[in-house]
Amino acid sequence: MRLLTHNMLQCHVKSCNDPALNFPLQFQEVELEQIEAEENEALLLNLVGKIDWPALVQTTSELGITGLPPTKPDVVKNDPALMKRLHEILLETNVAQGKMVCRGCGHSYPIKDGIPNMLLAEHEI
Amino acid sequence: MASYLPTPDLSHLKSADYHNVYEPAEDSFLLLDALELEAPFLNDQLQPRWCLEVGAGSGIVSTFLAGQVLGSRAVDFGTCFVVTDLNPRALPVTQATWARNGLALHRLHCIQTDFIRGWRPAAQGFDVLVFNPPYVVTSPEEVGSQPRGRGGIDGRQVIDQFLPIVPTILSDRGVFYLVLIEQNRPQEIISIMRDQYGLLGSIVAQRKAGIEYLYIVKFSRDTSTT
Numbered sequence A: 001m002r003l004l005t006h007n008m009l010q011c012h013v014k015s016c017n018d019p020a021l022n023f024p025l026q027f028q029e030v031e032l033e034q035i036e037a038e039e040n041e042a043l044l045l046n047l048v049g050k051i052d053w054p055a056l057v058q059t060t061s062e063l064g065i066t067g068l069p070p071t072k073p074d075v076v077k078n079d080p081a082l083m084k085r086l087h088e089i090l091l092e093t094n095v096a097q098g099k100m101v102c103r104g105c106g107h108s109y110p111i112k113d114g115i116p117n118m119l120l121a122e123h124e125i
Numbered sequence B: 001m002a003s004y005l006p007t008p009d010l011s012h013l014k015s016a017d018y019h020n021v022y023e024p025a026e027d028s029f030l031l032l033d034a035l036e037l038e039a040p041f042l043n044d045q046l047q048p049r050w051c052l053e054v055g056a057g058s059g060i061v062s063t064f065l066a067g068q069v070l071g072s073r074a075v076d077f078g079t080c081f082v083v084t085d086l087n088p089r090a091l092p093v094t095q096a097t098w099a100r101n102g103l104a105l106h107r108l109h110c111i112q113t114d115f116i117r118g119w120r121p122a123a124q125g126f127d128v129l130v131f132n133p134p135y136v137v138t139s140p141e142e143v144g145s146q147p148r149g150r151g152g153i154d155g156r157q158v159i160d161q162f163l164p165i166v167p168t169i170l171s172d173r174g175v176f177y178l179v180l181i182e183q184n185r186p187q188e189i190i191s192i193m194r195d196q197y198g199l200l201g202s203i204v205a206q207r208k209a210g211i212e213y214l215y216i217v218k219f220s221r222d223t224s225t226t
Ligand SMILES: C[S@@+](CC[C@H](N)C(=O)[O-])C[C@H]1O[C@@H](n2cnc3c(N)ncnc32)[C@H](O)[C@@H]1O
Pocket: B022, B023, B024, B025, B027, B028, B031, B054, B055, B056, B057, B058, B059, B060, B061, B084, B085, B086, B087, B090, B113, B114, B115, B116, B132, B133, B134, B135, B144, B145, B146, B147, B149, B158
């Protein structure tokens, strides 16, 4: 999965509903790779509208990925260097293997061959 | 009804793959025809930014939507596609189908989950939502993720679980395409969606295929009352 997907996911265990803890999930034991993708301004602006910036900054810093301002600039579009960096981070960084662990309840969501598994057991729903 | 847009190339899938993943059948093809009929609306009016297919299976529907129906317009709109399936085998197959048909994988987000559970509520708002559900009438015990759809009593068990989720994940202008058969009682589903969720439904395609009478129903928000 691309790093973008992670920014869209949160823990959904029924008893785990503290918004300060169930998002963003914490990456563990991840294998990252860069996969080149064609740049597309419309797509990137569309994504910037949906991403949670603080969560993205937190996650990238935990992964040792740099180059994002701590707060979301008012107009991302006018900053070509930032647009390029966002493209590399959100759309070219692929999580091949690993897991995403909830900071609230500790539930671990595996990522296998680039596919996150968000399924829960019956008693967790 | 003839299909004029080419159907996606699935020649990379062998019969062994279809032991594990739903093989496109008349229901899938009627859905493709309906999306093709909807192409002018989708391209000229809706111009979707976020599309979600629940139950991706082989990936034929999302590939057709991204590659044929929207095509290069999806690139202009910056459209993002999300697909989910309970069946873990469906997702790599869907990626392979996208790649086979020359579609860029960074625009596709594959998630193994039940419906769209785990997707952040604040990041919801899908402009196009598509679901070809397990609609076949079976015993309730059989409901599950087998590649061949099993829908339990009246084929409605999975469908009825999904209906309440629809209004929460559809964007204001969003549309939802749902495959049904006669035994699912499409008119009753249309009434439920209108009365309980304020979504207006209409049949956009229907066809008799063997013993099944298939429908594609399109839902959108009732804007006349708000
Ligand atoms: C009838 S097949 C449709 C496959 C493909 N979209 C097509 O039209 O050919 C139904 C698909 O939905 C999946 N499915 C069933 N219940 C689901 C659920 N609750 N959440 C996500 N996917 C589900 C099945 O695993 C299967 O792949």
